[in-house]
Amino acid sequence: xxxxxxxxxxxxxxxxxxxxxxxxxxxxxxxxxxxxxxxxxxxxxxxxxxxxxxxxxxxxxxxxxxxxxxxxxxxxxxxxxxxxxxxxxxxxxxxxxxxxxxxxxxxxxxxxxxxxxxxxxxxxxxxxxxxxxxxxxxxxxxxxxxxxxxxxxxxxxxxxxxxxxxxxx
Amino acid sequence: xxxxxxxxxxxxxxxxxxxxxxxxxxxxxxxxxxxxxxxxxxxxxxxxxxxxxxxxxxxxxxxxxxxxxxxxxxxxxxxxxxxxxxxxxxxxxxxxxxxxxxxxxxxxxxxxxxxxxxxxxxxxxxxxxxxxxxxxxxxxxxxxxxxxxxxxxxxxxxxxxxxxxxxxx
Numbered sequence: 049x050x051x052x053x054x055x056x057x058x059x060x061x062x063x064x065x066x067x068x069x070x071x072x073x074x075x076x077x078x079x080x081x082x083x084x085x086x087x088x089x090x091x092x093x094x095x096x097x098x099x100x101x102x103x104x105x106x107x108x109x110x111x112x113x114x115x116x117x118x119x120x121x122x123x124x125x126x127x128x129x130x131x132x133x134x135x136x137x138x139x140x141x142x143x144x145x146x147x148x149x150x151x152x153x154x155x156x157x158x159x160x161x162x163x164x165x166x167x168x169x170x171x172x173x174x175x176x177x178x179x180x181x182x183x184x185x186x187x188x189x190x191x192x193x194x195x196x197x198x199x200x201x202x203x204x205x206x207x208x209x210x211x212x213x214x215x216x217x
Numbered sequence: 218x219x220x221x222x223x224x225x226x227x228x229x230x231x232x233x234x235x236x237x238x239x240x241x242x243x244x245x246x247x248x249x250x251x252x253x254x255x256x257x258x259x260x261x262x263x264x265x266x267x268x269x270x271x272x273x274x275x276x277x278x279x280x281x282x283x284x285x286x287x288x289x290x291x292x293x294x295x296x297x298x299x300x301x302x303x304x305x306x307x308x309x310x311x312x313x314x315x316x317x318x319x320x321x322x323x324x325x326x327x328x329x330x331x332x333x334x335x336x337x338x339x340x341x342x343x344x345x346x347x348x349x350x351x352x353x354x355x356x357x358x359x360x361x362x363x364x365x366x367x368x369x370x371x372x373x374x375x376x377x378x379x380x381x382x383x384x385x386x
Contacts, residue, residue, distance in 0.1 A: 069274060081346035084280050093273060094359070097271075108259040111253050113253060133304070
């Protein structure tokens with residue numbers, strides 16, 4: 049049985065897949081609003097303009113999957129980035145894969161957000177659909193609307209006849 | 218002394234100024250991710266493309282101002298919308314003004330978000346800088362980067378020699 053190790057989410061580890069969204073990852077930080085507000089500026093780019101796309105804001109409300117979580121498929125958005133930001137400081141899991149071919153089991157990486165961190169999946173990066181740890185787990189989403197096919201899905205191969213899983217204590 | 222009444226934030230009341238961001242204001246709602254996720258789809262548009270602008274994600278961390286809050290100035294962004302979403306379900310205050318001229322006191326409206334609601338200020342809508350009710354109050358911001366001047370600020374006139382204020386029990 050292949051069980052994916054879960055890594056802590058850091059900007060460096062996640063760099064091949066996109067950007068970590070947190071106050072630690074701002075390109076610049078400064079005071080605004082008569083000194084009452086700190087702007088953590090330009091944390092993540094929204095890259096959705098290909099083929100007439102436009103950025104939109106949505107909310108995803110997730111439900112946990114049974115443990116161990118079975119990683120049977122991945123998806124990607126060839127026309128745009130997609131950002132996920134937890135709306136209640138809740139932790140969540142992230143599974144991504146490097147490369148543009150159908151992911152091989154050894155391409156997969158799993159990360160745990162500490163709840164202060166969101167992520168932007170870069171355009172065309174394979175990722176698993178939302179994996180939450182709590183009931184009614186809300187996330188703000190910034191992604192793309194517009195013409196064209198912006199979703200590819202792929203089934204993952206079995207490893208020694210078994211599904212890849214994600215588990216934790 | 219002119220004290221602004223504080224209204225509950227509703228999509229209808231806020232329509233002249235922009236959009237309310239909540240699960241109630243999605244243009245469409247449907248299940249995704251093998252039925253594990255509800256997508257509250259296309260809640261708010263991000264309108265930042267004028268003059269070569271691009272969307273970016275930032276975080277604002279606000280500090281409360283002394284009560285009663287003095288509403289002495291307003292600002293607007295002539296080249297792009299600006300969205301504010303509370304990251305810990307916290308309530309916050311919003312002051313906006315109708316029209317494109319320097320706001321008159323009677324043009325001002327104040328709203329209270331219930332904490333599940335964010336707002337998008339439409340392009341060129343006068344609004345007061347962030348007004349928070351708690352220490353270290355974090356908001357996700359989706360606004361514009363790019364060339365051009367995207368900030369106008371204006372001082373508000375006194376009313377009978379006094380500053381306009383915002384107060385509550």
